Amino acid sequence: SQTIHQWPATLVQPVGSPLxxxxxxEGTSNPNLYWYRQAAGRGLQLLFYSIGIDQIxxxxxxxxxxxxxxxxxxxxxxKKLLLSDxxxxxxxxxxxxxxxxxxxxxxxxxxxxx
Amino acid sequence: LAKTTQPISMxxxxxxxxxxxxxxxNIATNDxxxxxxQFPSQGPRFIIQGYKTKVTxxxxxxxxxxxRKSSTLSLPRVSLSDTAVYYCLVGDMRRALTFGSGxxxxxxx
Numbered sequence: 001s002q003t004i005h006q007w008p009a010t011l012v013q014p015v016g017s018p019l020x021x022x023x024x025x026e027g028t029s030n031p032n033l034y035w036y037r038q039a040a041g042r043g044l045q046l047l048f049y050s051i052g053i054d055q056i057x058x059x060x061x062x063x064x065x066x067x068x069x070x071x072x073x074x075x076x077x078x079k080k081l082l083l084s085d086x087x088x089x090x091x092x093x094x095x096x097x098x099x100x101x102x103x104x105x106x107x108x109x110x111x112x113x114x
Numbered sequence: 115l116a117k118t119t120q121p122i123s124m125x126x127x128x129x130x131x132x133x134x135x136x137x138x139x140n141i142a143t144n145d146x147x148x149x150x151x152q153f154p155s156q157g158p159r160f161i162i163q164g165y166k167t168k169v170t171x172x173x174x175x176x177x178x179x180x181x182r183k184s185s186t187l188s189l190p191r192v193s194l195s196d197t198a199v200y201y202c203l204v205g206d207m208r209r210a211l212t213f214g215s216g217x218x219x220x221x222x223x
Contacts, residue, residue: 036213043201044158044213090157101146105157 002027006091006106013113019064019078021109023091026072031093033074034103035066038088050074051096086113118202123218132189134217136202139183144206147178147185152199152216161200162187189219197221 003026013019025031035047048066050056056066063082067075074091088110092103119137126132138147146165150158162169164176164185175188189196199216 043215046212088155092157102148102160102163103150103158104160108155108157110155 002093002104004091004093004104004106006089006109008109009107010110011112013081013111015083015113016080019076019081019085019111021076021089021091021111023074023076023106024072025093028072028093028095030071030096032096032101033068034092034094035074035076036090036092038090040087044090047076081113083113086111118204118214120200120202120214120217122215123220125220125222126192127222128193129191132192132196132219132221134187134189134200134202134219135184136187137184138202138204141182141204142206145204146206147176147182148203148205149174149176149187150201150203150213152201158201158213192219192221194221194223 005024007022030052032051034049036044037047038044046059047064048056048058050068053068053071056068064076064078076089078085088108090108091106094101094103117140120134124134146163148163149161151161152158162171162174162176164178166178166182169176177186187200197220199218201213201216203213
């Protein structure tokens with residue numbers, strides 16, 4: 001069966017510090033991978049999605065970046081965090097090559113920028 | 115991406131059937147309709163997906179009229195544990211999904 005891991009679960013970082021959140025998927029090959037952010041009491045905002053290694057699309061302009069160094073690894077980074085980067089960050093995956101889709105979400109990382 | 119409109123919140127009581135309707139007037143031919151459930155501090159969980167007519171699984175039913183401009187998620191006999199936010203999404207798997215604000219369902223005893 002497939003599993004998705006995210007770490008860390010919680011993170012408190014000062015403004016201006018760097019960020020690295022990691023997501024890995026097990027039990028599948030060539031998954032589509034996604035990074036979302038959810039502000040308190042709000043819906044999910046898609047940040048990045050990737051259909052393969054080195055194939056990453058950015059949905060909104062921001063000071064965040066994403067990389068996919070391996071097939072099942074997706075990393076969200078920032079060189080300098082802003083207060084507005086606080087939120088609940090969710091990684092998700094979906095199977096490749098199907099006409100319909102389901103996305104499977106990880107447990108999330110709650111980031112507080114102080 | 116087709117925009118979706120759904121009620122901000124709904125209230126129900128245990129044992130009742132709950133129907134949440136989502137409007138998606140600009141749905142495209144290749145778009146599927148998918149519903150997710152989210153509990154606080156957790157990632158959304160897939161509930162059901164459909165293209166047309168009716169789909170039923172062990173959790174819910176999804177009703178889609180012929181014009182596909184709306185859909186209704188039906189939750190039979192809700193319990194307190196069904197209190198959550200429910201998202202309606204419309205899209206093609208070749209493009210990423212857009213989650214709106216969802217419908218906050220509160221189930222009372």
